[in-house]
Amino acid sequence: MQNESSLLEALKLRGFPWRPLAALVLALTAQLMLEPPAREWISIALYIAAICFVVWSFLRGEWALARMAEDIYHGDTETLRFKSFFSVASWFRGSKQILFFLSLLLLGAAFYFFRGNQFTVLNLSLWLAGLALFVFGLWDNRHQFGRLKSSLQKMDWEWLALLLAVFAFAAFFRFYRLNEVLAEPFSDHAEKLLDVYDISNGNTSIFFIRNTGREGLQMYWTFLVATLFGTGISFLSLKLGTALIGVFTLPFVYLLGKEFGNPVVGFFAMFLFGISYWMNVIARIGLRFPLYPLFAAGTLLFLTRGLRTASRNDFLLCGLLLGLGLHGYTPFRIMPFVVLTAFTIFVLHNNSKAIRAQALQWLTIVAVTALMVFLPLLRYWMEYPEVFGLRAFSRLDSAGTFGSLAGVFFSNLLNALLMFNVDDGNIWVNSLPHRPALDVVTGAFFVIGLVLLILRYLRQRDWRDLFLLVLIPLLLMPSVLSLAYPEENPALNRAGGAAVAAILVSAMAVEGLVVGTVRGAESGQGPEKRRGFIPYILVGILLAAASFQNYDLVLRQFDRYFRIGAWNSSEMGRSIRFFGDVYGRMDTAWIVPYEQWVDTRLPALWMGLPNRDFALWPDQFASTLTLPAPKMFIFNLQDLDTKNALKQLYPNGTLSRYTSATTGKDYMIFFVEE
Structure with missing residues (x-):
């Protein structure tokens, strides 16, 4: 009892911020209990208790927000x-009036020439020049240098x-x-x-x-x-x-x-x-x-x-x-x-x-x-x-x-x-x-x-x-x-x-x-x-x-x-790049689109080819017969129709499974050498 009494007396000291700290501990505990997967809704009660201590701290002057700078004109x-x-x-x-009105003319001309959804040298120049004159015409440069000098001195x-x-x-x-x-x-x-x-x-x-x-x-x-x-x-x-x-x-x-x-x-x-x-x-x-x-x-x-x-x-x-x-x-x-x-x-x-x-x-x-x-x-x-x-x-x-x-x-x-x-x-x-x-x-x-x-x-x-x-x-x-x-x-x-x-x-x-x-x-x-x-x-x-x-x-x-959620287009890009490095060509490498699978444009991004799409749809398979080997087809692991179609089209083709670094992202590679 004596120890508890001593603790209570210590907490009552004016210098010990026990009310703010109680509010903070309660709030932190409440927020921690909202972290997945816990989701303990007792956190609502803890937050209510924390708010009560915050209000108490505010009324006692123990937890207050910083005073904002006063409006310079409110006093006078x-x-x-x-x-x-x-x-x-x-x-x-003087000249500022002329520059201001000139800015409006330039901006009006720029607006006219912005037609056709295109930036051009002409309309961009008119617009930027007009903006510069507009801002300069309205800019209040009184005491600017003095304020900057004062700020540097007080740094x-x-x-x-x-x-x-x-x-x-x-x-x-x-x-x-x-x-x-x-x-x-x-x-x-x-x-x-x-x-x-x-x-x-x-x-x-x-x-x-x-x-x-x-x-x-x-x-x-x-x-x-x-x-x-x-x-x-x-x-x-x-x-x-x-x-x-x-x-x-x-x-x-x-x-x-x-x-x-x-x-x-x-x-x-x-x-x-x-x-x-x-x-x-x-x-x-x-x-x-x-x-x-x-x-x-x-x-x-x-x-x-x-x-x-x-x-x-x-x-x-x-x-x-x-x-x-x-x-x-x-x-x-x-x-x-x-x-x-x-x-x-x-x-x-x-x-x-x-x-x-x-x-x-x-x-x-x-x-x-x-x-x-x-x-x-x-x-x-x-x-x-x-x-x-x-x-x-x-x-x-x-x-x-x-x-x-x-x-x-x-x-x-x-x-x-x-x-x-x-x-x-x-x-x-x-x-x-x-x-x-x-x-x-x-x-x-x-x-x-x-x-x-x-x-x-x-x-x-x-x-x-x-x-x-x-x-x-x-x-x-x-x-x-x-x-x-x-x-x-x-x-x-x-x-x-x-x-x-x-x-x-x-x-x-x-x-x-x-x-x-x-x-x-x-x-x-x-x-x-x-x-x-x-x-x-x-x-x-x-x-x-x-x-x-x-x-x-x-x-x-x-x-x-x-x-886990994204498709491994980087690995597909590396597969195609390896094919290109070995055989000196990438025009006979394709990716067969499949529902809810990789965007066939993405592997090209890893090779610096933003305008290339490696897609080859199943109804286009026959068109590849006229192209010289080697050929490479990448397709989804679950795409059995593509697997069967390619085997029928290229009986001597080789089928392999690429093992991804990410679980569940493996894909199939069908390679035609001759």
């Missing part, structure tokens, strides 16, 4: 000078070194064993490389219509990567390009963390984003998926900073990234609605008519700038509206009644909201099916962060807290709106933008644990003050554990699971 709105957006003279002086070089170390650690997660994970391409990769191949042959499309249509940014980026790194039009070029995109997202995530908190929040956000299983998988796929979080993070950064600082330059940058993102991955089309939502929430939280009027001007800057960047696709959309919207609307199109569609929508929304902590869906090509999208540590802090955000909003009514809460379901909408195919929801790829917001919330909670409990400990004396090191040690251990789990999820579990 009367000194603002509001000007009409259409009063160009109020913004430009904490030790902090910068720490950030670079985290950046390098995240880059390791993006690039390590990239040639092996993702192991095999699938049909979408063949389609992508055919588009890149078209570019190499001078077909510079604005919108690529192959496979229901795609925006072209990744194709041009892959062509650039293939040229710069000498990787050719290959599967590796696709993966290298998207992994680089995943790395480019990290600075935006860090700066966004600073905007919603402080540099420490940015540090934790970049770390968690860098190691994230979710973000690393979609960055390694080699498809357009990471373009959504990249441009979502950048757009959100300049949007929120612009609304805080009333900076015209930030709104210009927001518009540029918003427009460029629309050239990336189709789910990014939700972002204009996100921007509009942000302005709406901002305006509703301000009673000043002057600020509301200014907000309308800011929104106009964002919208017009984005429209200027979007011009090539706008022209294509006007010429081919059915093709442009086919990919997105194919998920929305459903024959159900309004009531049934509403039911599917809310069911999809619930499933999407549960993806962070419970179930990320069943799409095996870009996820580990039916596990949480977040790791145990990030998932636990995500729930805690949501509770803290709600509590702080109820207390302070800061528009940014509400926006961040609303942002998560908004960024999930590209997945949620798969009404025609609800089994495709949730999808890590189409919900990728939501990872930015979710991980930011987690990082805010981590910072609140460290800084809040340390602040409470430092307010004590002696033993109480010395206990301030506990959160640092605990968070360090948790980040290490999260790193190990995410490494295992991506480089072991996902790799193994994907290899």
Whole structure:
């Protein structure tokens, strides 16, 4: 009894963060019990208990989120000078007015010449020159040099070194064993490389219509990567390009963390984003998926900073990234609605008519700038509206009644909201099916962060807290709106933008644990003050554990699971290459298509032949009789009809079984030597 009494007394010390730690232990335990295959639903009760301790900690001031930077105009709105957006003279002086109007002429001419779904030297030059003059004409360059000089003088070089170390650690997660994970391409990769191949042959499309249509940014980026790194039009070029995109997202995530908190929040956000299983998988796929979080993070950064600082330059940058993102991955089309939502929430939280009027001007800057960047696709959309919207609307199109569609929508929304902590869906090509999208540590802090955000909003009514809460379901909408195919929801790829917001919330909670409990400990004396090191040690251990789990999820579990599901086109490519090396030809090597088997274009990708298809259909077998030997036919293990037909056609042929490195992926080789 005496020992228990002593323990209770110790816990009551002001410096010991027992309430936050109790909340964290409960949340971590709850999240751990949601890991497959356990799925213990007692985790709900544990999460409820954790939330109670979070609320208690918040009310006691022991766990609070970092204070966001104050809006620079809230304290002195009367000194603002509001000007009409259409009063160009109020913004430009002298030559800038001429350059601005010249930009509009150039952009108008570019729009006219964007006809025919082709980039040309003429329309591209007009567009880029017009954009440059447009931005220069609106850019506010007052005090820019002074601000840069001040920032450099205040630079904490030790902090910068720490950030670079985290950046390098995240880059390791993006690039390590990239040639092996993702192991095999699938049909979408063949389609992508055919588009890149078209570019190499001078077909510079604005919108690529192959496979229901795609925006072209990744194709041009892959062509650039293939040229710069000498990787050719290959599967590796696709993966290298998207992994680089995943790395480019990290600075935006860090700066966004600073905007919603402080540099420490940015540090934790970049770390968690860098190691994230979710973000690393979609960055390694080699498809357009990471373009959504990249441009979502950048757009959100300049949007929120612009609304805080009333900076015209930030709104210009927001518009540029918003427009460029629309050239990336189709789910990014939700972002204009996100921007509009942000302005709406901002305006509703301000009673000043002057600020509301200014907000309308800011929104106009964002919208017009984005429209200027979007011009090539706008022209294509006007010429081919059915093709442009086919990919997105194919998920929305459903024959159900309004009531049934509403039911599917809310069911999809619930499933999407549960993806962070419970179930990320069943799409095996870009996820580990039916596990949480977040790791145990990030998932636990995500729930805690949501509770803290709600509590702080109820207390302070800061528009940014509400926006961040609303942002998560908004960024999930590209997945949620798969009404025609609800089994495709949730999808890590189409919900990728939501990872930015979710991980930011987690990082805010981590910072609140460290800084809040340390602040409470430092307010004590002696033993109480010395206990301030506990959160640092605990968070360090948790980040290490999260790193190990995410490494295992991506480089072991996902790799193994994907290899089981994917067809071994690389091994078929090696078989054909060996045939070519030995006999000096590959035109008499074929793959016989079979239902639910390998895409016969994929083996050619491993040989740098994106435009080659090795398919030979059974009704074409007889045509091979006139061709000189040797000949090689690869076919499915279960395809007995092909086996019998080839034996009948070539009685002296040799049949062998190729043993794959992956169980269940063996295939047959029929060889004709004479």
